[in-house]
Each structure stands twice: as C-alpha cells, then as structure tokens.
Amino acid sequence: MAGQGIQRREVLRILGTAAAAAQFPGFSKWGFACGHVGNAALQVKPATYHPQFFTAAEYATVERLADIIIPNDGTLGAKEAGVAEFIDFMVASDPEPQYGFRTGLTWLNAHAEQKDGKRFAELTPEQQTSLLEPLGFKDKARPGEEDGRRFFSLMREYTVTGFYTSEIGFKELDNPALKFYAESPECPHKGDPEHAHVTPAHS
C-alpha cells in the first residue's frame, strides 16, 4: 500500500463528497456505500426521484428499457444502479439528444399499439422483449423500423454509460480503477507469454 497519507485523504474525501453525492443522479436508489472505509460507510436516505426532462409515463418506459438492456440476472442491473435517473439528468442537461428520446419513445408506443394494441409499458415482458429484439439484434432487424433501431441504439448507449459509471457497474466488471499497489502490477502468466493456455475464468 502507498501509506497512511492516502488512506487518510480518502476518508476525508469521502466525508467531503458524500453530502454532494446525495443530490447527484442515480443516488436516490441506493446507499452511498464506501468499501474503502468499511464500517464508516455512509448511507444516503432513499428518496423519490422527480424526472426533470421526461414525463412520468416516459420515465417509467425509460426505466423499463434500461432494465431490459442491463437486467438484474444474478448480479444487479440498470434499475438498481439508478440508470433511469442518470439518463433523465443527462438528457435534461443537454438539448442535443432530447428530440431523439422524445420522438423515439413516441415511436415505440405507436409501434406497440400497432403490433399488440397497447402502449409499450402495458405489454407483458415477453411482448416487450420480442418487440425490441428486431431493434437491438442486427440479425433480427426488419425493414421499416430504422427509426426504432436508431432510438434503441441511443437508449442502449445511455444505459451502458449510466450503468458502468455507477458503483454497481464497477462491481459488475470488478473495475480495477483507483486501487492502490505497492509495485507495478505484473502479468500472472509469465510462463506463457502468448497466453495460449490461459484457462477461461468465466464461461
């Protein structure tokens, strides 16, 4: 470890930023748990999020889409990470993607009505997935749905950004950022420089 100095500073940093963090997007959903300081972990009281850009109905659809894109499937997903809050906050802060989100959500509902006679939010999970597959998988793409694919790609990009910049997203990848080492970390497979025989750790 790099010594006491950094640890002390880390604690001060966390104490200093926790208050500010409470008002940042994505924080009403889950506590501000700090692995670095163990028992000193600080909890932020859960609160109801009020969307700044989306209507309540749009927001619910965004949250559902994020959940479908990065689901809770044994490890936590976009919903637990507060991704919808992040998307609402970023889109509210940025005129550029606003048109794409608004018209895209309108397209999605019109498409759902046309296919299944209901708005997207009212469909069963199975219906929702089968509606989205042609938009999200290249080999299932259908002509005439280009606008929908464009919207889904925008939605997916924001979901990925929101999820993998959250603490839950970091844990999902075991992101090594901001860990400290006594010396420069080294490849553990030195007997096999080409890594031809590395055993897969996950299937």
Add this chain to the structure above:
Amino acid sequence: MAKQIYDVIVIGTGAGGGMAIKTLCEAGLKVCALNAGRRLDPEKDFRYHRMPWDMKFRGLDDPKRRGESFGYMDNEYTKAAWDHEIPFTVAPGTKWMWPRCNAVGGKTNFWGRSSARFGDIDLRAASIDGYDVDWPVTYDEISPFYTRVEKMIGVASTVQNRASNPDGSYLPPFKFRCLDFILEAGCNKVGVPYLPDRCAQLTQAHEGHPACHFCGECTTGCDVGAFFSTPYFLLPKAEATKNLELRTNALAKNVLVDENGRATGVAYIDRATKQEVEVYARAVVVAASCIESARIMLNSKSRHWPNGVANSSGQVGRNLCDHLYGESARGYLPQLLGQPSFPDHVADSTIAWMPRWQNLRDPHEENFIRGYSVYPDGGCTDFPWFANDLDGFGSSFKREIKRRYPTPVSFGIQAPSLRSDTNFVDLDSEVRDPYGIPVARMHFEWDENVLKMWEHSKQVCAEVLRAAGGVVESSGGDPEIPGWSLHETGTCRMGNDPKKFVTNRFGQTHDVPNLYVSDASVFLNCTDKTTTISILAFSLRTSERLIENFRQGEHKAA
C-alpha cells in the same frame, strides 16, 4: 522611490519556465516569475481518487461545455485548471485544438509522462535525409543535460540499445501486463520493437518524492507528486532560495524594450484587477508554451521591433510543427476473454511503446522520411468503451461486456509533421482577447509525409494485432485534429544564422541579447518523441548559459 529591477523575469512555470526558475534562483539570481493562471491546490483541484459517481456528470462533464472543450485532458476532473477565457482563431481550412493549462505548473500537472531522449537521428535528421536543416546542437552536447534531468525527475525504463533512442539512467521499468506479453509476441513475428516506454512516473521513491501508488489517474493530477511536475519538483526548490517572486493571474502582454531595443521587462495584465502592470528586469525568459510565446513576442511591437521583439528574421511564429495523433488500429485479444480483471491502466498508455523502427538502416527505405512511434494501450480501463460496438441487449449483452472487459487493445500513433512555410501562427488583428490583446491565429495542415506515416501505421498495427492472435475491429479512419497532442513545437527556432533563426544555439535571441526563449518553440521540429523531457534539458542548458552571461557581466547582475 527607485523602481524594483529583478535579475530575470520568467514568463511561464511549466517545464521550460519551471526549470529556468529553479536553475536561476539556485544560482542566486533574483527572479520574478509570471504565470497566467492561479496556483492549484492539489487537495481541492486534483479530483483524482474520485469515482465517476462522485462527479455530477459522472466525469463526462456538463454537455453544455461540449462546444468549448479544448481536448481530452480538459474534463470534469480537471476543468478548473484549463484556460477557456483567451480565444484564438484559425485561418480558413485550418483545424486546431489548443488545450492550455495556465495554472502554475502548466501542462506538467497532467502530462502523459513519456520521456524519451532525442538522439542524433533527430538532431541531425537533415544531414541524414536532406530535408530542412540540422539542429545547432549535437547529441553529445545535450546528453549530459538529459542525464541530469532524468536524475531530477525520475524516469522508469530499460536500456534498449536502439539507434533511434539513446538510453539514459532509469528507475525500474513498469512490469508488463498480459496484453503486453501478447502484443510483444505479435511484434516479434512482424519484426517491430515492443519495449517498456520511458515513463516519468516513480516506480520507486526518488529524490525525496514518494513512489507511485499505481492508481492510474495521473492525467487528473497527482496529489502526492509521484510523477514529475514543476509544482512538486522544481518550484519548491526555487522558493526555498528566497530568490523567487511568483506572480499569479499575470497574463504576459508584451516584452518591454529600451531605446536600444534591449529588453527591460514585461507588461502583463493582472487578471484579478484587469489592470496592466509593468515589471522590470535585466533579462527576460519567455517560456509560455510554443504558441503563447510566439503571441507574446509578436505582440511586443516597438519602434525597434515593428514586427515583434527579436523578429528581424521574420521567423517568430513560423515553422509550427505538431504530432499527429490517432488510433492506428483497434481490436481485442481473444486470449484474455473472460479473464479476471487486471489493473492495466496504472500508467495509462505509457507502460510500453513501439519506438520508431522505420528508416533506421536507410533514411529512404519507406515512402516517407523520418519516423513515428506507437503507444499500445488497452485492457481493463475505467469504462468498457467497446460495449457500444457489441450487438443485442439483456443478459447475453451484459455477459459479453464482462467477458470482453480485459481484452480491448488499441494503438496510438505519434508522428511528427515536417517543417513547412505554410504552417505557422500569427496575430489576428480583428480579434482581441477580453484584455484587448490580439489573439493567436493558427495556420496548419498535415503534410503529405506525416499522412503517409499514418497510413503506414494503420497497416503495421493491424498486422501486429493479427500476428498476436488478436481480432482487428478497426484500422481506418482519420487522425485527431492538429493540436490534439499538446506537442506543438517551432515558432522561435534556434540556429546559428540570425537571418533564418530567432535564437542562437543556446536559446538567446539573436536580436535581443538579454531575451531568451526556453520552451518547445526553439525546437526545430517535433521528432517521434514527446517534448517535455527535451524542454527540460534544453531549458537547463539555456538557463546555465544565461547564468554564465550574468557572470561575464553581459546582463549586469543586481
């Protein structure tokens, strides 16, 4: 009351200015340093050790600032340190990005830390391939200065015995990661070098500075000073001598001259009060960074110097060179699919390099002259950038992101533009900054030679990646726009002929003997190597020349 006269005014506190300030103060000269921005407080201003979710916009910054961003280092973590107030303009057809850190220490607060020496292959390039002119300094002459600088700042690397890269004195190198061993094997098959970079990041405690803790956030500033920056390494030594007065928020406007055209001081704008202030000295060192140094000198018009101070040659602002940067190839290493995550990012992209291998035996063996270097990068980084290229959604998508997380690799080229009459900086008489000072106007285009290097690198890097067993996903596209690298050089080139060069071989201007230039603007071109360590070495040499001139009575010490 008699006005105060310092021995030397130094404009700028980055690599060139910081080295001059330290060297001059330690020699007993009274120095007034002018810095265009404020002092940074590492505890407050360096937001490293902050996770994305500690930041309001997750480190992505306020989208409203997108239009005014000046480069990849100017982000939500460091934005308070970068200057957005002073505009610049571009000539029709020119694209230019100009990130400027005007905080004390300048770009050394956040620099990339790659620190290779120039060699005779660079300094004598014109003799070797016939293009342009040689530097007025040989490697034998500058080598001892590099050795002293390496001792001061600490550079991690190995002795590599390569014609393009003279070796120095090094701290233990960064250890290779999985991706390095895999890419090295690919390079061996293709016949190009893959070696530890020269990285000014302390792999062990050095000269009173703590060892790196390998958090991987160097480019947002280091609050323990485990890599070289002037506020940690040089300015405290200068301040300890009590010979330094550092004036912050002091935006240099012009060099003042007497009736004989000699420098008497500097006029600057106090950005806090917006008042113009004059400060006087027996000698002046301009080290404001390449383009800003030219702007100051071109704005220093007087009866003696109607085209700008020390510009009888008309060469101030000319000969602008820059490094072409870009991603020559990108892909992933299937060998690492599904491996546990690994701290691949501990020195950003400067753990390994592919140092110039072209045109070494014969200067014309390629369809371009000179050469370029490549920085490989990849592995587990702060964000899975590759995810948007993957297909689908749901559990399979999430699993694939995790499986691919340790595997991405990319190759970044660093290729020098050639000196050209059409690449330069001048003043835009139509546009003034908020203090009424004419702004710099950029004229720049990549030349044919450097674009051939770019094409060459795309082919070789894709070949290396395939030879390493990797999958190439992209090896096309355009390079970054000029200015992106933050490695601009030229504008006040050094040389023996006063008609063709702004300064002599020591960085002293030919026209004004008590005016010196001490940053990358004196460089003849930018080579395939980064600039900072060479700025330090040349600034040390210039500063010692200046001290010697004081001793000889040339500038009449206080």
